[in-house]
Amino acid sequence: MKATQLAFVLLMIGSGTAGAVAMPDQSQLQVSKATPTFTPPAESALPDNAFGQQVREGHALFVDTRRLMPEAVGNGMNCSNCHLDQGRLAFSAPLWGAYPMYPAYRKKNDKVNTFAERIQGCFEFSMNGTPPAADSPQMKALSVYAYWLSTQAPTGVEIAGRGYPEVAQPQGGYDFARGLQVYREHCALCHGDDGQGQQVAGEYVMPPLWGKDSYNWGAGMHRINTAASFIKHNMPLGKPGSLSDQQAWDVAAWINRHERPQDPRLVDGSVEKTRLKFHANDGVNLYGQHVDGVLVGQGTAP
Numbered sequence: 001m002k003a004t005q006l007a008f009v010l011l012m013i014g015s016g017t018a019g020a021v022a023m024p025d026q027s028q029l030q031v032s033k034a035t036p037t038f039t040p041p042a043e044s045a046l047p048d049n050a051f052g053q054q055v056r057e058g059h060a061l062f063v064d065t066r067r068l069m070p071e072a073v074g075n076g077m078n079c080s081n082c083h084l085d086q087g088r089l090a091f092s093a094p095l096w097g098a099y100p101m102y103p104a105y106r107k108k109n110d111k112v113n114t115f116a117e118r119i120q121g122c123f124e125f126s127m128n129g130t131p132p133a134a135d136s137p138q139m140k141a142l143s144v145y146a147y148w149l150s151t152q153a154p155t156g157v158e159i160a161g162r163g164y165p166e167v168a169q170p171q172g173g174y175d176f177a178r179g180l181q182v183y184r185e186h187c188a189l190c191h192g193d194d195g196q197g198q199q200v201a202g203e204y205v206m207p208p209l210w211g212k213d214s215y216n217w218g219a220g221m222h223r224i225n226t227a228a229s230f231i232k233h234n235m236p237l238g239k240p241g242s243l244s245d246q247q248a249w250d251v252a253a254w255i256n257r258h259e260r261p262q263d264p265r266l267v268d269g270s271v272e273k274t275r276l277k278f279h280a281n282d283g284v285n286l287y288g289q290h291v292d293g294v295l296v297g298q299g300t301a302p
Contacts (some may be wrong), residue, residue, distance in 0.1 A: 036090040036161030038097075040149040051144070058145025061138055062087055065127065067203060069138055074129035075261065076197060076204040076213035079142075082126060082221065084234055087149060090161030091233040091240075095146040097162030100155045108220075108282075116143055125219040128261045164229035169284065170246045174224065176291075179254025182247045186236045187255075195258060210258030212300040217263035223283035227252035257291050262299030271297045 046052040061068050063086055065078040080086055087095035102115040109121070116139050120131035132138045153159060184193075190206045191197055197208035208214045220226050232248035234240050243251070267273035275288025275297065287297040 034160035036159070038153055038159050038161065040088050040094070040096045041151050046148075051148075054141055054144045055148045058141035058143070058148075059086065061142055062145055069132070072123050072129045072132050072138070073127045075127060075215065076199075076208050077127050077215060078204075078207075079122065079127075081207040082230070087146070089234070091163075091165055092230070093163050094149070094161060096150040096153050097159050099143075099146040099150040100153050100157070100159075101162075115146065119143070124264060126215045126221065128214075128216040128219075128264075164226065165233055166225070167229045167232045167245050167248055169225065169228075170249055172246075174249040174253035176250075176254050176257060178247075179250035179252070182243070182251040183254050186243065186247075187251065190237060195255065209255045210260050212261060212302060214260045216261035217287055217297055217299065218265055218278070222256055222260070222287065223285045224249065224252045224256050225284045227256055253286075257286055257296060259296070259298060259300050261302075263287070263297070271295065 046055055062079045062083075065080075066073045066076060082093060083089070083095060084092040085094075090097075098118070099115055102118055103112050105111070106113050106118070106121075113121070114134070116134040119139065119142055120134065123129045123131040183195075187209075191209050192206075194211075195209040196211055196213070197204050198206040204213070215221050221230065228245075228248040228251075231252055232241065232243060232245060236242065263274055263278065265274060265278055267277055271288050279285055279287040279297075289296050
C-alpha cells in the first residue's frame with residue numbers, strides 16, 4: 001500500500017467512516033500459482049551482531065516452538081509444521097510471503113491485524129495455546145525472523161508462492177472412504193494409523209493430525225479446502241504434488257472429520273451457535289455437522 005493510500009485509510013478510520021473504505025481481506029486472497037521468483041536470504045548472510053542474534057532466536061522459536069514456548073503452546077505443534085522448510089518453502093505459507101502483507105484486514109476477526117496479531121492468532125488456534133503479548137521478547141524475535149526472511153520482498157504485493165494455492169473442490173466432492181485409503185497409503189507412515197503423530201523422548205517429531213494435541217476447531221487447517229491445498233502442494237513430505245486433487249480433498253475430509261480441541265471462540269457452550277457465527281461461511285468444513293450420526297465439533301478432552 002502506498003503512503004498516500006495508507007494515510008487515506010487511517011484518516012477514514014480516525015473519522016469514524018472506515019466502513020466506507022473497501023479494505024482488502026488478506027486471508028481471502030487467491031494465491032498465485034506462478035513459479036516463485038523470490039528467494040529469501042541464506043543463513044550465511046546473517047550479520048554477526050545483535051540483529052543476527054535476534055533472527056537466530058526467532059528461527060529457534062519457529063522450529064522448536066512447543067519446547068521453547070510451553071507457556072504459549074497447548075498441543076503438539078510447532079510453527080514449522082504448517083510453514084515448511086523453516087518458513088521458507090514456497091506454497092507452504094512462507095513467512096516471506098506473509099510479513100510484507102501486514103497490516104491487513106482479516107475476515108476471521110473482522111479487524112485490521114498487525115503481523116504480531118496474526119502470529120497471536122496462530123498460537124490461539126493452530127497451536128491451541130495462549131498467545132504471547134505483542135511486545136514480548138518471543139513475539140519480537142519471531143517478527144524479526146519473518147522480517148529478515150522477507151528482505152527485499154515487495155511490500156503489499158502478492159508474491160508468487162505465497163500461502164497455499166487453492167485446489168478447487170472436485171466435481172464429485174469428497175469421499176471419506178477414499179480419504180481413509182489415501183491416508184493409510186500415504187500419510188500413516190509419518191502421522192500414525194491413529195493420526196496421533198510420532199514422538200521421540202516425549203517430543204513430537206511428526207505432528208498429530210487430530211486429537212487433543214492437534215490444531216483446534218478454530219484453526220484455518222480445519223477447513224477441508226485449506227487442508228486439501230496444503231496437502232496437494234506439500235504432502236507427502238518430499239513428494240509434493242504427487243497426490244491428485246481428488247486424493248487431496250478426500251484425505252483432507254477424512255482428517256478433518258475427526259475430533260480435535262474445541263474452538264476457543266465457543267459461543268455459550270453451544271456448537272450450533274458457534275457454527276452459525278464462525279463456521280457457516282468459512283470455506284468447506286464439518287464443524288457442527290453430523291457425520292455417520294455423530295455431531296462433529298464437540299472437542300476433545302484436554
